[in-house]
Amino acid sequence: MSKTLQAIRGMNDILPEQTPLWRYFEGTVASLLDGYGYRQIRMPIVEFTDLFKRSIGEVTDIVEKEMYTFEDRNGDSLTLRPEGTAACVRAVLEHGLSGGGQVQKLWYMGPMFRHERPQKGRYRQFHQIGLEVFNLDGPDIDAELIVLTWRLWKLLGIRDAVTLELNSLGTSEARGRYREALVEFLTAHLDQIDEDSQRRLKTNPLRVLDTKHPETQAVLVNAPKLADYLDDESRVHFEGLKARLDAAGIPYVINPKLVRGLDYYSKTVFEWVTDKLGAQGTVCAGGRYDGLVEQMGGKPTPGVGFAMGIERLILLLETLEQVPESISRQVDVYLCAFGEQAELAGLTLAERLRDQVPGLRLMVNAGAGSFKSQFKKADKSGALYALILGDDELAQQVVGFKPLRGQGEQQNIAWSALADHLATCVVQG
Numbered sequence: 013m014s015k016t017l018q019a020i021r022g023m024n025d026i027l028p029e030q031t032p033l034w035r036y037f038e039g040t041v042a043s044l045l046d047g048y049g050y051r052q053i054r055m056p057i058v059e060f061t062d063l064f065k066r067s068i069g070e071v072t073d074i075v076e077k078e079m080y081t082f083e084d085r086n087g088d089s090l091t092l093r094p095e096g097t098a099a100c101v102r103a104v105l106e107h108g109l110s111g112g113g114q115v116q117k118l119w120y121m122g123p124m125f126r127h128e129r130p131q132k133g134r135y136r137q138f139h140q141i142g143l144e145v146f147n148l149d150g151p152d153i154d155a156e157l158i159v160l161t162w163r164l165w166k167l168l169g170i171r172d173a174v175t176l177e178l179n180s181l182g183t184s185e186a187r188g189r190y191r192e193a194l195v196e197f198l199t200a201h202l203d204q205i206d207e208d209s210q211r212r213l214k215t216n217p218l219r220v221l222d223t224k225h226p227e228t229q230a231v232l233v234n235a236p237k238l239a240d241y242l243d244d245e246s247r248v249h250f251e252g253l254k255a256r257l258d259a260a261g262i263p264y265v266i267n268p269k270l271v272r273g274l275d276y277y278s279k280t281v282f283e284w285v286t287d288k289l290g291a292q293g294t295v296c297a298g299g300r301y302d303g304l305v306e307q308m309g310g311k312p313t314p315g316v317g318f319a320m321g322i323e324r325l326i327l328l329l330e331t332l333e334q335v336p337e338s339i340s341r342q343v344d345v346y347l348c349a350f351g352e353q354a355e356l357a358g359l360t361l362a363e364r365l366r367d368q369v370p371g372l373r374l375m376v377n378a379g380a381g382s383f384k385s386q387f388k389k390a391d392k393s394g395a396l397y398a399l400i401l402g403d404d405e406l407a408q409q410v411v412g413f414k415p416l417r418g419q420g421e422q423q424n425i426a427w428s429a430l431a432d433h434l435a436t437c438v439v440q441g
Contacts, residue, residue: 022128022136032339033326038121040167041141041320048160050117050143055099057123061089066308067098067276069216078126092125096142097276097301097317098308104146105310116146121322133292133324142319143298146305149314151252154280154300155260157318161284161296162262168325169334170286174295176262177283179270180250181218182242184278184303190241191217201231221269237268246279253280276304280316288331289324296320344373344438346390346416350383350402358401361411361427368431372438391416396438399430 019025026034042052061081068074080092093099100120104110121141128134145153158176165171181187195217198205205213206225213220221238223229242250257264270281281299289295298318305313329335349358362376375393377386390398400412400422411430414422425433 020136022130024135024137032342033329033335034322036336036339037168037322037326037329038141041121041164044160044164044167045119045143048117048156050119053100053103053118053120054122055093055096055103055120057093057125058090059093059099059102061091063098063102063308064091064094067101067304068095069276074126078128080125080127094126095124096120096122096140096319097144097304100142100144100317101305101308101310101315104144105305105308110146110305110310110313113147115148116144118145119143131292133289133321133327135323139322140319141322142317144315144317146313146315148316149302151249151256151280154249154253154316155256157298157316158257158262158282159260161318161320162260165284168329170325170328170332173288173328173332174284174286176257176264177267177270177285178250178254178264179238179267179281180242180246181238181271181278181281181299182246186241186243186246187218187238187278190236190238193236193241194218194220197235198231204228204231218271221271232269238271239268249279276301276307278302282318284320286328288328292324294321295324295328341394341396342373343375343393343395345375345397345399345434346393346395347374347376347399347401348383348386348390349377350386350400354401354403354406355380357406361401361430365431365434369435369438372434 045052061079064079065075074094079094082090084090100118104116104118109116119142121139123137123139125137127136130136143157145157162171162176165174182190195213198209198213198217198220202210202213205220205228206223209220209223209225209228220228221232221235223232254264267283270283271277277299279300279302282297283294284296285293286295287293296318298316300314300316302314303312304315305311347358347362349355358376362374365372365374375395377389381389387398396415396417398412398414398416400414402412405411405424408424409427410424411427412422413425413430413433
């Protein structure tokens with residue numbers, strides 16, 4: 013027997029019973045971003061590998077271990093995008109969107125790919141919504157990104173379950189001075205830190221700060237503090253951000269070990285974290301990357317952004333039981349028709365109702381069937397009401413109207429009055 017076909021490990025199907033929650037979440041975010049003046053951009057899933065090496069950094073875990081990279085028929089090295097910022101910057105440069113100091117406030121949504129060990133909340137194909145802003149360098153836009161996520165958490169009903177963590181990495185020069193001091197300190201305690209941190213000490217030493225290894229964490233207690241190496245410009249920027257968050261009433265925690273995993277960050281970095289999902293606690297993260305556009309061949313251009321993980325936020329909504337009851341119902345009304353003439357009339361009537369009652373979710377029975385079988389399908393559809401159309405109803409120009417989810421007797425309603433009745437009891441009520 014041939015091997016059963018199945019999805020690749022860590023790349024999951026999103027089934028019909030799951031997609032209503034995804035659509036609700038994505039629609040809520042899209043509507044919110046429209047209200048803040050952000051415009052959507054859509055980038056390819058596959059990019060040249062060099063894009064990520066130049067932006068993320070060749071010595072990061074993502075580039076060294078996690079990317080899905082392959083050669084195409086032309087011999088070009090291509091990669092399934094592991095994150096969205098680099099691709100967005102490439103698109104902005106390629107199409108001249110940031111030239112002349114143009115302010116761009118963009119957002120995107122879609123799958124990302126990293127070859128990691130799959131676990132709950134961490135997958136090899138995962139989905140993100142990201143925001144990127146170009147040519148604004150003040151703390152006001154950093155604050156706006158955080159403020160709009162704060163509003164999103166309220167809309168979703170999860171505000172009490174997330175915490176904002178902040179840090180400032182300073183400019184690249186300040187970070188370079190701190191890196192030297194950190195390496196010198198950790199080298200003197202090399203025998204006390206774990207193997208992974210020893211490796212990172214040679215490639216990306218700031219990543220040692222977010223280690224989970226208890227012995228290394230104990231060593232870091234006495235390590236140099238990044239805040240002591242901040243330049244004046246970064247310090248003023250960070251104070252401006254905190255002042256705006258205070259004014260907006262948004263609570264936060266300063267986390268001096270928050271460095272993010274990508275080389276391109278500078279100044280502001282932040283994460284929204286939760287303790288409701290176990291080890292995978294970060295649901296939204298980002299920061300400022302003022303040098304990235306220049307690093308990728310453009311003119312000096314300030315940039316700031318973030319990405320949120322859709323799978324983790326969906327999981328958080330389910331964990332906190334914040335899934336709106338209304339989204340679980342995909343059908344309002346189910347039309348049962350008995351006999352060929354009733355089926356023909358039912359098709360015409362259904363289309364007329366869709367014209368007359370915007371927003372009505374109406375399913376028409378297909379495949380004929382007995383009275384019992386059609387009602388069984390009507391009940392399984394989750395519809396609130398069944399419409400019944402047979403020879404008697406045709407003769408009287410009425411439709412049987414039967415509640416399926418509560419009290420109420422079946423009644424006959426004239427075709428001419430049906431649209432108003434459905435608009436009142438289904439769409440409005």
